[in-house]
Amino acid sequence: QVQLVQSGAEVKKPGASVKVSCKTSGYTFTGYYMYWVRQAPGQGLEWMGWINPNTGGTDYAQKFQGRVTMTRDTSISTVYIEVTSLTSDDTAVYYCARVRGMGDMAAPYWGQGTLVTVSS
Amino acid sequence: EVVLTQSPGTLSLSPGERATLSCRASLSISNSYIAWYQQKPGQAPRLLIYGASSRATGIPDRFTGSGSGTDFTLTITRMEPEDFAVYYCQQHDDSPFNFGPGTKVDIK
Numbered sequence: 001q002v003q004l005v006q007s008g009a010e011v012k013k014p015g016a017s018v019k020v021s022c023k024t025s026g027y028t029f030t031g032y033y034m035y036w037v038r039q040a041p042g043q044g045l046e047w048m049g050w051i052n053p054n055t056g057g058t059d060y061a062q063k064f065q066g067r068v069t070m071t072r073d074t075s076i077s078t079v080y081i082e083v084t085s086l087t088s089d090d091t092a093v094y095y096c097a098r099v100r101g102m103g104d105m106a107a108p109y110w111g112q113g114t115l116v117t118v119s120s
Numbered sequence: 121e122v123v124l125t126q127s128p129g130t131l132s133l134s135p136g137e138r139a140t141l142s143c144r145a146s147l148s149i150s151n152s153y154i155a156w157y158q159q160k161p162g163q164a165p166r167l168l169i170y171g172a173s174s175r176a177t178g179i180p181d182r183f184t185g186s187g188s189g190t191d192f193t194l195t196i197t198r199m200e201p202e203d204f205a206v207y208y209c210q211q212h213d214d215s216p217f218n219f220g221p222g223t224k225v226d227i228k
Contacts, residue, residue: 035217037165045157045165045208045219061216062121095164105212106155106170108177113164 002026004096004111011117012086019082020114022096029077030054033099035107036070036081038092046092050105051079086118122147122211124220132228139196141223143209147190153213154192156185159222160205169194170212199225 007021022034035050049060051070058070064083072079083090094114097107123146133139143154152172157165167176169185172192182197196203204227209220 037219044222045159045210047210047217047219050215050217059215097165099212100170104153104170105215105217106153106167106176106210107165108167108170110164110166 002098002109004098004109006094006096006111006114009115009117011119014087014118014120016086016118017082017084018086018090018116019080020094020096020116021078021080022111023076023078024098025077027098029072030074032101033105034072034079035097035099035105036068037095037097039095039113040089040092043092048081050099053079083116086116088118090116091118092116121216122149122214122218124209124211124218126207126209126220126223128223129221130224130226132226133199134228135199135201137199139194139199139203139225141194141196141207141225143187143192143194143220145190145192145211149188149190149192149211150213152188152192153211154185154187155210155212156183156194157208157210157219158203158205159208165208168207196225 036048053072069082096111098109127142154172156169159165173185184195206222
């Protein structure tokens with residue numbers, strides 16, 4: 001069965017960077033796009049960008065361009081998101097998600113979420 | 121970039137009642153690529169509907185999606201206790217794959 005397992009909670013100081021991982025299993029890693037979504041406390045879902053695990057190609061929401069990098073390691077079927085220059089506004093639960101298939105970016109599979117807290 | 125709005129912001133219902141949730145897009149959505157997700161506190165979102173009207177695997181048939189162009193609807197025919205949650209629509213047609221702000225369905 002498809003599983004997405006994310007790394008544990010992080011506490012960072014303003015100005016620092018954070019890197020969250022999402023290890024996948026149960027399917028062909030390179031066959032499905034993945035994306036990252038975050039949710040600030042008490043707020044809605046915010047789409048951040050996608051990565052093509054086959055090519056490493058990415059596309060980021062304009063808000064995050066220059067500050068977010070998505071990468072993958074095909075040898076361990078894992079995708080990563082790194083967010084730099086953290087501020088308190090980046091405090092959120094970060095989710096990875098796998099899409100349904102080629103050309104269909106609805107996401108039936110989600111990681112459990114990783115809480116990133118930015119605090120001095 | 122497509123902007124999604126959802127209404128109402130909050131819907132108060134009793135178990136057994138019908139829920140009608142609206143999602144409106146700022147631009148016409150090609151292929152009716154609108155998805156609906158359910159989210160409960162402390163949990164990841166759960167895909168209910170994709171392509172405006174197709175139910176995801178394992179989703180009960182009391183959940184129905186409809187609509188085209190810019191106006192889409194999620195209907196829950198009879199609210200069960202486990203259906204009280206927040207519901208988000210998402211356009212999955214073109215990047216950025218934005219979400220709407222959500223509709224909270226709570227118990228009256």
